[in-house]
Structure formats: C-alpha cells, structure tokens
Amino acid sequence: MLARRVIPCLDVADGRVVKGTRFVDLTDEGDPAELAERYAREGADEIVFLDITAAPEGRGTVLDVVRRTASRAFVPLTVGGGVRSVDEMRDVLRAGADKVSFNTAAVATPGLLTECARRFGSQAVVCAIDARRRPPRPPSTAEPVAVAGATTWEVVTHGGRTPTGLEAVEWAQRAVALGAGELLVTSMDRDGTRSGFDTELLRAISSRVRVPVIASGGAAGPEDFVLAVRDGGADAVLAASIFHRQMYSIDEVKQAMAAAGLPVRPVEEAAA
Amino acid sequence: MSARRPPVVAVLDYGAANMVSISQALVAAGAHAVVATDAAGLQGVDAIVVPGVGAAAPAMVHLRERGLLEPLREWVRADRPCLGICLGYQLFFDRSAEGDAETLGLLAGRTLALEGAPTLPHIGWNTVEAVRPHPLFEGIADGSHFYFVHSFAPAPEDETVVVARTTHGRPFVSAVASGSLYGLQFHPEKSDEAGQRLLANFLRLVVAADGKVAAGGTGAVARGAVVS
Numbered sequence: 001m002l003a004r005r006v007i008p009c010l011d012v013a014d015g016r017v018v019k020g021t022r023f024v025d026l027t028d029e030g031d032p033a034e035l036a037e038r039y040a041r042e043g044a045d046e047i048v049f050l051d052i053t054a055a056p057e058g059r060g061t062v063l064d065v066v067r068r069t070a071s072r073a074f075v076p077l078t079v080g081g082g083v084r085s086v087d088e089m090r091d092v093l094r095a096g097a098d099k100v101s102f103n104t105a106a107v108a109t110p111g112l113l114t115e116c117a118r119r120f121g122s123q124a125v126v127c128a129i130d131a132r133r134r135p136p137r138p139p140s141t142a143e144p145v146a147v148a149g150a151t152t153w154e155v156v157t158h159g160g161r162t163p164t165g166l167e168a169v170e171w172a173q174r175a176v177a178l179g180a181g182e183l184l185v186t187s188m189d190r191d192g193t194r195s196g197f198d199t200e201l202l203r204a205i206s207s208r209v210r211v212p213v214i215a216s217g218g219a220a221g222p223e224d225f226v227l228a229v230r231d232g233g234a235d236a237v238l239a240a241s242i243f244h245r246q247m248y249s250i251d252e253v254k255q256a257m258a259a260a261g262l263p264v265r266p267v268e269e270a271a272a
Numbered sequence: 273m274s275a276r277r278p279p280v281v282a283v284l285d286y287g288a289a290n291m292v293s294i295s296q297a298l299v300a301a302g303a304h305a306v307v308a309t310d311a312a313g314l315q316g317v318d319a320i321v322v323p324g325v326g327a328a329a330p331a332m333v334h335l336r337e338r339g340l341l342e343p344l345r346e347w348v349r350a351d352r353p354c355l356g357i358c359l360g361y362q363l364f365f366d367r368s369a370e371g372d373a374e375t376l377g378l379l380a381g382r383t384l385a386l387e388g389a390p391t392l393p394h395i396g397w398n399t400v401e402a403v404r405p406h407p408l409f410e411g412i413a414d415g416s417h418f419y420f421v422h423s424f425a426p427a428p429e430d431e432t433v434v435v436a437r438t439t440h441g442r443p444f445v446s447a448v449a450s451g452s453l454y455g456l457q458f459h460p461e462k463s464d465e466a467g468q469r470l471l472a473n474f475l476r477l478v479v480a481a482d483g484k485v486a487a488g489g490t491g492a493v494a495r496g497a498v499v500s
Contacts, residue, residue, distance in 0.1 A: 002440055003397040003417055040464065045397055071296045076419060076462050096292040098421070098462065121326040123393050123421040181393050212391050235391055265397040265417040269466065 003265040004229050005045035005236035006253050007214065008243045010035060013053050015061030017244075029244065033068035039243070040073035043250045043267030047073065048101070048184075048238060051081035063095040070096025080128055080184070084109075089116050093124065101126035101184055104157040107164055107171075110178055117179025126214075127180035130156050131168035131201055132188040153201055160188040172205045183213050184238065190218025192241075197224055202232025214238050222248060222256030229262050279478040282308040282317040284344070284360070286324070286334040294323045294357065297461035301471035311343040319353035319478040320344065322360030323461075325421065328383065329371035331359055341376070348378050353452040353478045358422055361448070361455030365426045379450060380429040386422075388441035393423045398438050400446050400458065406435045408447065408454060408473050416466045418446075418458035425457050452481050 010017050010032050017029040029035070036047045047069070051062040059082055066077060079092045080101030089100045106113050106127050117125045131153035153168035172183055185205055187198035197218045206213040212235035215228035219239035228234040242248050251267040258264050281303040285291055291307055298305040298321065308314050322344070324331055335341050348354050348364075356364050363375045368383035375383070386394055397417040402409060425444040428434060438446035438457070448455040454474065460467035 001399060002391075002394070002420075003399075005396050067292075070292055071300075074293075074297050074300070074461060074467055075464055076421075093290060094292065096290065096296070098290060098293070123325060123395060123423075182395060210392050212393075212395050235396065269413070269416060 001263045002235075003045065003263045004234070004257060005214075006043070006225065006250055006257075006264070007046045007048055007236055007238040008039045008044050008250070009048040009050055009216070009238050009240045010244075011050050011052050011240065012062055012065060013051075014055075014058040015053075015065055018052070032065045033072065035244075036069045036077075037073045039250065040075045043254060043265070044075060045265055046076040046078065046236070048078045048080060049097075051079065053082065063091060066092065066095040066097050078126060080126070085112070086115050086119055089120065089124075093120060099124050099126050099182070101128045102180075103128035103130065104162075106175065106180075107155060107157050107166065110174070113175060113178040113180050117181070122179050122181030122211075125180050126182045126184055127172075127175035128184040128186065129168055129172055129175070129205075130160060130186045130188050130191075131198075132156050132160065132163075133198075133201075151200060151204075153204070156188055160191075168201065169204050169208060172209055176209045176211050180211065182211050183209065184216055185213055185234075186216040187218055191216070193218055194220035194241075196220060197228040197232060197234075197237075199227055199232035202228060202234050206233030206235075212236060222253045225253050226257055226260040226262065229257070230260065278302055278304045279318040279475050279482070280304045280306060280316065281319045281321055281475075281478070282306050282314050283321045283323060284335075284340060285309045286331060286338055286340060290325070291323070293459075294321060294461045297468065297471055298475075301468055302475050303471075308340075309338060311339050314343055314347070318482055319355065319474075320347055322354065322356040322363065324357065324359030324363070326359060327370055327373075328359065328362060328368035328375055328424075329373035331363060332373055332375060335363075345376060345378065348376075348453050351451045351453075351481075353474075353481050354454070355474055356453075356455040357461070358457060358459060361457055362424060362426050364448075364453065364455050365428070368424065370424050378453060379426075379433060379448065379455070381427050383424050383426045385424055386440060386442075386444060389423075390441055393421060394440045395421050397463075398440060398446075398458070400436045400438050402436050403434045406447075406449055407477055408435065408449065408470055410473050412466050412469050412473075417463070418456075418460065418466060418470075419462040419464075420446075420458045422457060426455070452477070 078099040155166040214236040215234035216238040295305040362383040436447035
C-alpha cells in the first residue's frame with residue numbers, strides 16, 4: 001500500500017540552511033547536505049530544498065548542495081525556488097535532483113510547466129501553490145468553481161507579498177492540465193503560525209485533482225500530519241520548523257500517523 | 273575478472289534519466305559505474321543498467337539514434353546481466369500503451385496504464401510483495417517499501433518471470449527476472465537502505481554470472497529461463 005510521505009523542507013540561502021520565519025530573521029543552521037543526510041537516516045521519505053538565495057550570484061550554490069546530498073542520501077530530492085526555464089531545470093536534475101517545484105515562475109509563465117513536463121516528464125514537475133483565504137463572496141459574484149458563500153483561496157506569490165487574482169482551486173486544476181505531476185499546497189494563513197494545516201484548502205484541491213497533493217504550512221505537531229491526510233486528503237506532508245527545532249522527530253510523526261491507521265514507511269525499515 | 277575488481281556497470285545514457293542518482297547509488301553499492309552513450313561505451317563492461325523516466329516512444333527513438341538498440345538486444349540474448357529500472361524495465365516488453373510504442377521485445381507482454389489508481393502518477397513509497405524468493409531481494413524483508421514514480425506498468429505474458437507485485441488501486445508486476453535480465457518498476461537508487469541492498473544483490477549476481485563465464489559455462493541461457 002502506498003505510504004503517506006513525511007517530507008522535511010530545508011530553506012537554503014547561499015548554500016547554507018537558514019531557519020526562522022521564512023524570509024526574515026534568518027539564522028545560519030549549517031550545511032544543508034549534512035542535515036539532509038541526517039533526515040534521510042531518520043526516515044525522511046523525500047527532501048525538499050527551497051532556495052531562498054536573494055542575490056543572483058548566489059544561485060549556483062544550491063546545485064552544489066544537491067550534488068553533495070545526492071551522493072550520500074538515496075531518497076528523492078526536490079528543489080524549489082528560482083528555477084525559471086527548461087535549461088535551469090535541466091541543471092538541477094543533472095545535479096541529482098528528481099523534481100523541481102515551480103511557484104512564481106509558473107504563475108508568470110504557465111507554459112513553463114508544459115515545456116518542462118514535455119522535456120522531463122510530469123513526475124519531475126511540481127507546482128507549488130501558495131494560497132490565502134478570501135472573505136466569502138456575495139452571491140452575485142459566484143464563479144464556476146466557487147460556490148456562492150463558500151470559502152475561496154487566492155494564489156499569492158513572492159512569499160505571500162503579491163496577490164495574483166487567481167483562484168487557488170482553479171489554478172491547481174489548470175497546473176495539472178498544463179503538466180504538473182504533483183502539487184505542493186501551502187496555506188499562507190497558516191505558514192509559520194503552528195496552528196495546523198488548512199485542511200479545508202487541501203480537501204478543496206485534493207478532491208478535484210488526481211495527482212498527489214503535498215500539504216504545507218502550519219504544522220505544530222504529529223496530529224496535524226494525521227489531519228492533513230485524513231481530512232485534507234493529502235498524499236504527503238511537508239514541514240520545516242518542527243523538525244529543525246527538534247520539537248518532533250520524523251519517527252514520532254510517523255508513529256502518530258501509523259497509530260491513526262495511515263500507511264507509512266516505518267523508520268526502522270529506513271535505518272535497517 | 274578477478275574477485276577483487278569491482279564489477280563494471282554501464283548505465284545507458286539515452287537522454288531520459290537522472291544519471292547522477294543511479295550512478296552514485298551503484299558506486300555506493302560497490303560498482304564501478306560508467307555512463308555509456310553508444311555501443312563503444314559497452315566495451316569491457318560486466319553489466320548494463322537501463323534507467324529512465326518519461327515516455328516510451330521518445331526513449332526508443334533515442335536508443336535507436338545512439339545505435340544502442342541492437343547491442344542491447346544482443347547483450348540480453350547472450351544472457352549477460354542487465355537491469356532495467358522504471359521506463360528501462362518497461363522497454364524490455366513488446367509494446368507500450370504510452371504513445372503506442374513498439375519496445376525492445378525481450379520479454380513477452382505489454383506496458384499498460386495503471387488501472388483503478390486512486391492517484392496518478394503513482395508517486396511515493398509502496399510495498400513490494402514477493403511472488404517467489406529471488407536473490408535480488410536477499411536480506412530484504414518481504415513487503416519492504418520502495419520508491420515509485422510512474423503511470424504505466426508492464427503486464428508480462430509469462431507468469432514465471434514475475435518476482436514481485438505492488439498494489440496501487442490494482443496489483444501490478446513490480447519486479448521480474450528472466451535469466452540474467454532483471455526489471456524493476458521502482459527506483460532502487462531512490463529507495464534508501466532497501467534499494468542499496470537490492471543494488472548490492474544485483475552486483476553479486478553480476479559477479480556470479482561473470483564467474484560462470486570464466487569457469488567455462490556457456491553464458492547463454494534461453495529466454496525465459498529462471499535464475500533462483
């Protein structure tokens with residue numbers, strides 16, 4: 001039976017892991033390759049590197065991180081942030097990554113998803129969707145997907161600073177039609193708040209697409225992972241700070257999921 | 273080949289795979305991995321790995337363009353060790369429903385879309401259930417998790433080649449073996465400890481096959497013959 005994945009996310013700037021609230025108060029937390037290898041040993045089902053390097057000249061450093069990780073940790077690696085073209089994606093895959101996640105670039109140039117899927121296969125193309133709740137709409141402005149009065153979410157980019165006007169569920173469906181083989185759905189209302197995943201958002205998307213949905217944004221503890229899968233219909237769950245701050249281990253999260261009857265790849269199997 | 277020399281494994285590069293991951297995983301498992309982009313790259317190697325993700329039709333075009341089709345067929349006809357991974361495994365069969373492509377025809381059967389799958393692509397760690405014991409899975413608990421990324425899987429006509437099955441919606445064949453030809457729908461190079469052990473087992477089979485040849489064996493087992 002297909003296991004529900006637990007995925008630690010490492011924010012990487014200039015080749016170093018940084019943590020803190022995503023874009024401010026960054027503190028250096030060490031070598032991403034070393035941390036990734038440790039997570040793999042501890043049972044991570046996949047590792048996501050989110051490249052938040054600000055300066056263009058620092059961009060190449062994530063390739064070196066992927067290269068070093070791929071030679072030591074034999075689990076799937078995904079790179080997000082800053083990839084804007086087929087050629088850039090090729091470089092990331094050649095460094096040893098398995099997937100590339102597109103966020104702002106996909107919104108700006110949706111055809112990029114199609115081009116990359118054609119070249120490397122849909123399985124390598126992840127569309128990251130950052131979504132924020134909108135206030136309920138009056139009945140007169142109802143859209144095809146959004147039932148009048150029901151909750152809707154708007155896609156935002158640039159770390160939540162830029163509203164796009166796109167409706168998140170519609171964008172999710174379109175991204176899949178364009179070629180995305182997986183969706184990484186982050187609730188910007190919950191991200192960094194440790195108040196649990198937005199399971200309503202996850203369900204709204206997972207019930208309308210066939211590709212796997214990765215839940216992100218808001219994890220506070222193992223129970224949230226259970227809810228993201230059970231209530232949100234997520235296929236995988238991503239978190240950053242609760243792992244980096246060693247509030248919970250991957251094993252503790254997986255044990256809670258297993259106790260709730262969800263299929264997981266046991267950590268002892270990974271460490272066998 | 274001397275027992276001390278690590279087996280030389282050629283990873284076929286036909287523009288459809290993450291060459292870095294499979295090469296590094298083979299090296300970690302004890303191989304000397306080389307990347308082969310044409311027939312000359314197969315000179316002097318002990319085994320071939322056919323990796324790959326993506327679609328069958330363009331993969332066949334690339335194999336043909338690089339002059340690898342016939343050398344690969346001859347290699348397998350001579351029962352020399354060959355491991356196909358994901359798309360590489362699917363190419364061993366007669367045809368693929370993905371783009372209705374004619375494939376290598378080394379094993380009887382067709383590659384079909386996964387039916388009844390709750391999610392597609394089938395991405396993630398799934399359990400591999402043994403149909404029969406096989407040295408590839410030695411030391412790996414039955415039902416261990418391996419990493420999958422695919423939407424199609426082969427349906428072998430010859431049940432005796434089936435080594436393991438996996439269920440996503442419905443069961444499909446996730447591992448086959450026929451003589452020294454091995455096929456895996458999952459990615460051992462992305463499957464952590466279980467995958468590394470499987471690759472090490474493959475390398476042991478490569479060394480054993482080489483010993484057989486060195487000892488004067490025929491080195492030729494008929495298509496469909498089973499090693500176990």
